[in-house]
Amino acid sequence: MKISDLPNFVFIVGAPRCGTTTLADWLKQHPRVCFPFVKEPHTFLQHDMRGMDDAELRPFVEREYLDRFYAGCGPERDTGVDGSVSYLYAPEMLLPALKLWPNAKFIIAVRDPMQMLPSLHARLKVTGDETIERFEDAWAAIPDRAAGRRIPRSTLEPRWLRYDEGGKFGTYVGQFVDMFGRDRCWVSVFDDLAADPQAHYQRMTGFLGLEPFADTDFSPKRESQGFRFGWLQRLLKRPPAFARNYLAGKKFRQREMALDGKSGDDAVTEKIFSIRKRILRWNKVPLEKQVIPIDVQMQIREQLTGEVATLGRLIERDLSHWLEVREGRKG
Numbered sequence: 001m002k003i004s005d006l007p008n009f010v011f012i013v014g015a016p017r018c019g020t021t022t023l024a025d026w027l028k029q030h031p032r033v034c035f036p037f038v039k040e041p042h043t044f045l046q047h048d049m050r051g052m053d054d055a056e057l058r059p060f061v062e063r064e065y066l067d068r069f070y071a072g073c074g075p076e077r078d079t080g081v082d083g084s085v086s087y088l089y090a091p092e093m094l095l096p097a098l099k100l101w102p103n104a105k106f107i108i109a110v111r112d113p114m115q116m117l118p119s120l121h122a123r124l125k126v127t128g129d130e131t132i133e134r135f136e137d138a139w140a141a142i143p144d145r146a147a148g149r150r151i152p153r154s155t156l157e158p159r160w161l162r163y164d165e166g167g168k169f170g171t172y173v174g175q176f177v178d179m180f181g182r183d184r185c186w187v188s189v190f191d192d193l194a195a196d197p198q199a200h201y202q203r204m205t206g207f208l209g210l211e212p213f214a215d216t217d218f219s220p221k222r223e224s225q226g227f228r229f230g231w232l233q234r235l236l237k238r239p240p241a242f243a244r245n246y247l248a249g250k251k252f253r254q255r256e257m258a259l260d261g262k263s264g265d266d267a268v269t270e271k272i273f274s275i276r277k278r279i280l281r282w283n284k285v286p287l288e289k290q291v292i293p294i295d296v297q298m299q300i301r302e303q304l305t306g307e308v309a310t311l312g313r314l315i316e317r318d319l320s321h322w323l324e325v326r327e328g329r330k331g
Helices: 020-028 056-071 087-090 090-102 113-127 135-140 144-145 169-180 190-195 195-208 231-235 239-245 248-257 265-284 294-315
Strands: 008-012 081-084 104-109 187-188 223-228 282-288
Touching: 008 090, 008 190, 020 081, 020 104, 020 195, 056 090, 056 113, 087 090, 087 169, 090 169, 104 169, 104 195, 113 135, 113 195, 113 231, 113 294, 135 294, 169 187, 169 294, 187 190, 187 195, 187 294, 190 195, 223 231, 231 265, 265 282
Parallel strands: 008 081, 008 104, 104 187
Antiparallel strands: 223 282
């Protein structure tokens, strides 16, 4: 696939657990959008392309990014979408993308950190990246993790375990806007998405220059979930290297396969994938939300009040209701 096949590009770079999956799903349904086979390719973070000249950059991106993740889109799909939330915390890694797509636009999703951080913790347990059971204990482990300690072997990206950094919206949104310009960035506030999904969708498509797709399904697509056994969840979601090709799932295998499209899957592999899927489904249980202790709520508020105020000024929005401390608050 050539850069010219996708003249328009959109990056959903908002923080995790802020509605990015919902925004991506809405765009995935649009007839003009070419969506990758995984929501989050992370290509520009995994490969530092800032030192490449134009003659090297273009073929590399076409081969390792477009051919790998976007193959199969028809000519009517002229807008590529990448939902890698990790880019919010490293905006400089997207500068090469701007060389290839000078008109690229960015959607930055944000949410009250008092809601977002416990939700992120719960999600990281499901994906196998987090092993500390209670959010307050994971919050207390931040100093150790900042020093590189208590990082589970199953963790794909240790930075995700820095819950204090994850909530610094003022800092990171500010960096992003400074680097790419306010006119390229649309900040999606989770409050608005939850209150009126269709109106939020129309504002997003208007920013992107897309006609709203009338048949868009606005029903929620990802419910928070828990699991029976953490060790089993981690084994199947973040398996050891020797078993990764078989236990990590089809999307991992497709991500790693040769670019000729030959994955080497056979009947035995397909059977393993089928069994893995059934075990994960059996291990899934409804998430039991935990009460956030008052002292932890106060620590979060103390650390992030300035960040929320800065974000409010950036987007000219009153966010004073965020970071509310109250008895019995659940994450």
